[in-house]
Amino acid sequence: MEQTQNILMDNKELGTKKLMLEIIDLRKSFGDNHVLNGFNLRLFEGENLVIMGKSGSGKSVMIKCLVGLMQPDSGSIMVMGKDITKLRQTALDELRTEIGFLFQGSALYDSMTVRENLEFPLRRHKHKFGTISDTTQIVIEALKSVGLEHAINLMPSELSGGMKRRVALARTLILKPRIILYDEPTSGLDPITAKEIIELMRSIQATYKTSALIITHDVDCARVVSERMILLVDGINYAEGTFNELAQSKDEKVRAFFKQ
Numbered sequence: 001m002e003q004t005q006n007i008l009m010d011n012k013e014l015g016t017k018k019l020m021l022e023i024i025d026l027r028k029s030f031g032d033n034h035v036l037n038g039f040n041l042r043l044f045e046g047e048n049l050v051i052m053g054k055s056g057s058g059k060s061v062m063i064k065c066l067v068g069l070m071q072p073d074s075g076s077i078m079v080m081g082k083d084i085t086k087l088r089q090t091a092l093d094e095l096r097t098e099i100g101f102l103f104q105g106s107a108l109y110d111s112m113t114v115r116e117n118l119e120f121p122l123r124r125h126k127h128k129f130g131t132i133s134d135t136t137q138i139v140i141e142a143l144k145s146v147g148l149e150h151a152i153n154l155m156p157s158e159l160s161g162g163m164k165r166r167v168a169l170a171r172t173l174i175l176k177p178r179i180i181l182y183d184e185p186t187s188g189l190d191p192i193t194a195k196e197i198i199e200l201m202r203s204i205q206a207t208y209k210t211s212a213l214i215i216t217h218d219v220d221c222a223r224v225v226s227e228r229m230i231l232l233v234d235g236i237n238y239a240e241g242t243f244n245e246l247a248q249s250k251d252e253k254v255r256a257f258f259k260q
């Protein structure tokens with residue numbers, strides 16, 4: 001596998017699709033620790049793009065820059081054509097509703113029922129949805145899409161790990177995001193539950209026509225969900241391609257990702 005320095009060499013078919021997210025020459029250092037050294041990424045409409053990188057390779061730093069929790073040293077981050085590093089707070093908040101996050105650990109509010117957990121983001125983002133007098137239908141629809149409509153009145157403590165992750169995903173979907181950012185979606189789950197979540201990610205892509213950026217160590221997850229993958233090594237896109245292209249690579253650094 002040849003080192004891919006420039007993501008503009010994407011396959012031509014993708015070139016005709018709408019660009020949802022673009023990261024250009026992202027750089028971030030902490031003193032002498034140069035974590036991101038010109039990272040590039042393009043996420044197209046309806047696509048699942050997997051990013052793999054070893055522990056400490058800068059995936060979290062990249063996500064923090066992407067969601068505005070960390071300021072990059074340089075580079076731009078375009079979300080649906082707007083550079084988020086240059087937006088004012090209100091415009092940034094509005095744009096943020098187009099991105100849904102599923103972070104490691106499901107982060108449900110323990111003192112709220114499943115229904116209340118799902119209603120919470122709707123209330124917070126009134127500007128996008130207006131005042132909704134009856135949220136029941138919206139909540140049920142989101143829960144149905146993750147197969148958990150029967151859990152609407154349960155407390156998080158009554159849910160298994162897999163169910164919690166599904167509810168967290170429903171809570172993400174309820175805001176109808178155009179882009180979903182999954183951070184280690186299968187971590188901490190047993191293989192069967194992980195497989196269910198992986199299948200769910202595919203079904204959500206088909207139903208909601210979302211684009212997704214997926215950070216994972218899980219080779220099975222990458223194989224099933226990705227249209228394309230980027231391997232992040234030494235702060236750059238070390239290699240890019242489909243799962244099969246990368247899995248067949250002779251490059252030792254690339255091969256290391258597929259040995260599990």
Ligand SMILES: Nc1ncnc2c1ncn2[C@@H]1O[C@H](COP(=O)(O)OP(=O)(O)OP(=O)(O)O)[C@@H](O)[C@H]1O
Nearest residue numbers: 029030033035053054055056057058059060061062
């Ligand atoms: N706020 C910070 N201050 C100083 N160094 C930081 C800070 N945040 C991250 N780093 C450094 O940046 C590097 C990349 O860390 P990061 O958390 O992005 O890795 P990662 O790829 O997400 O790893 P993992 O898969 O283990 O979560 C590490 O060397 C880390 O020590």
